Amino acid sequence: MTAPNPPLLQVDNLVKHYTKPRRWLCAPMPPIRAVDGVSFTLERGETLSLVGESGCGKTTTAKSVIRLVEPTSGSVRLDGEDLLALNSEQMRQRRRDVQIVFQDPYASLSPRLKVGEILAEPLKNFGFGAGDSPAGPERRERVQWLLARVGLRPDAAERYPHEFSGGQRQRLGIARALALNPKLIVCDEPVSALDVSVQAQVVNLLMDLQAELGISYLFVAHDLAVVRHISHRVAVMYLGQIVELAPRDALFKQPRHPYTEVLLSAVPLPDPRRRAQRQALLGEPPSPANPPSGCRFHTRCPMAQPLCREQAPTLAPSKTAGEASQTHWVACHFR
Helix, strand or coil: CCCCCCCCEEEEEEEEEECCCCCCCCCCCCCEEEEEEEEEEECCCCEEEEECCCCCCHHHHHHHHCCCCCCCEEEEEECCEEHHHCCHHHHHHHCCCEEEECCCHHHHCCCCCCHHHHHHHHHHHCCCCCCCCCCCHHHHHHHHHHHHHCCCCHHHHHCCHHHCCHHHHHHHHHHHHHCCCCCEEEEECCCCCCCHHHHHHHHHHHHHHHHHHCCEEEEECCCHHHHHHHCCEEEEEECCEEEEEEEHHHHHHCCCCHHHHHHHHCCCCCCCCCCCCCCCCCCCCCCCCCCCCCCCCCCCCCCCCHHHHHCCCCCEECCCCHHHHHCCEECCCCC
16 A cells, blocks of 8 residues: 655744834834744645735745745745755755746836746756857747747747736746746735736636646635635635635535635625625734734634633634544634
């Protein structure tokens, strides 16, 4: 009997705190707990989406995983190797396996370079093809393949980023991320700045690339309709922690955490004759510099009990999910 394949990515107790500089004659400020003990795994060829309201730590988690933001502590293992233990040169070599697609493609593409030069730059940095010229035959062939794979014409290589629409620029961002055949791509809200019709095209492109190349995605998004379409599993974050982690269908059909129920109740229904029973959250989110004791959601939770104020729940298999409990995890004392 063979052992199961280990996950591509394993994140354990990831922490990122931001410390404010101390002012003269003032008491030190408490750290901002942007990410506070996040753990999850990501399988090969899988899409895991991080969702939650603004400021919950989704983007900081994603950037910490690939060390665009240096974590405070924790463990991030890619193919069994701890990325946080690597020095700068070792991490540089591993970056061919981890890439990112940013929310604003125009800000992430150099306006001074033509598209062919932008796509050839990572190839040159990692020694793909001979010589230093981006017009080398191997690099030129690779650039043409990348453009074709994301649905752009070959002559796009001779144009500048400002000559493209927003959807086309995001395709260029995806093409650049694909240049080195990565195993993992972090998608940081890649469609939130696009029109709805263009969003569908880009999401379908990402899914086609995953099916063809076996890429894994860590997908950060606000739009739950997009998340439902592209995800295999979904992790719901609140105030720097994961409060629910489950397969997509299980989470959307029967959410367990009260916060997830509120998020899903806000999703618009496509049928105008139906009215959604929306749930309203009480108050404002607490400050990540001074999170409440116990369960961090208890100050806004309609089913909070004294236990919730005293003891923080751990992310564990759901008590009420039946046979699916081993894949449906929730941080709630009563679910």
